Amino acid sequence: MKIFLTGGTGFVGTEILKYALSKDYEVTLLVRNPDKVKVKNDRIDIVVGDVLKPKTYLDKLNNVDCVVHLVGIIREIPKEGVTFQRYHFEATKMIVDAAKEGDVKRFIHMSANGARSEAITDYHKTKYLAEEYVRNSGLTYTIFKPSVIYGPGDSFINMLNDFLKKTPVFSYFGDGSYSMQPVYVADVAKIFVDAIENSDTFNKTFTVCGPEVLSYKELLRLICEVTNRKRLFIPVPEFIISFMITLFGKFQWFPLTRDQFEMLREGNTCENMEIYKLLQFEPKNIKDTLKKYLK
Secondary structure (H helix, E strand, C coil), rough: CEEECCCCHHHHHHHHHHHHHHCCCCEEEECHHHHCCCCCCCCCEECCCCCHHHHHHHHHHHCCCCEEEECCCCCCCHHCCECCHHHHHHHHHHHHHHHHHCCEEEEEEECCCCCCCCCHHHHHHHHHHHHHHHHCCCEEEEEEEECCCCCCCCHHHHHHHHHHHHCCCEEEECCCEEEEEEHHHHHHHHHHHHEEEHHHHCCCEECCCCCCEEHHHHHHHHHHHHHHCCCCEEEEHHHHHHHHHHHCCCCCCCCCCCHHHHHHHHHHHCCCHHHHHHCCCCCCCCCHEEEHHHH
16 A cells, blocks of 8 residues: 655654554655654655645656645744645645546545634634545545644643643633543544545545543643642633734744634534544543653
């Protein structure tokens, strides 16, 4: 089995790459910077290119069995051309069209839980546009929509943990009741790779969540529990956070954008766990997993 992987140097992509290699798959890895490849293996063919420039990788799609497309961004940098429209929709359109030209039959796509046509945020709207393009492509697709993905090196739980290390008092947004269902990165990798040859996943869309629903405040308390810290939590009204985002949200140093805040407020949970039944495995428990690496 030969797969073509985009976004393979990122947090999730690196885990998918490792798991694909463990199943003896051959991987063509599209990267802009080869120095960011964290895995070394003779079955990796590194292609230096850009998903937005199909000419840099089109010839590498010949004789590929499946494209696994992970490219996405969490915040925009408009001055650098880094926008949701470009990296969610346009990049997906280009790799889908290139896959069809290269006669690739199978396409695995990473979207996001909450992506829908009537979404509040541009992040979710553009993710949905990409989903629709994949669904209407004629390729044998599978679309996965993960909730918050956590694990060593993630940009959310580790960020919260770093903040909690530095202060005995921590503020949370509103009443802290925003719900989420974090899923472990190794489980996500297994899902993406095991679905490639599983016909029960063909031409379907799945949400991907972990087994526990936590509020934002409960997650903060869990982090403190597994790291043996005691912290005082103080609520900050939403209007103050909203005002600060208005002032500073466009700056890279500020940890929260308007889209991220709105997505946190609307929650991030799954209605069903069908994918685990199809692939016949149990997702990892977040508390047990955090204990293994969070310090």
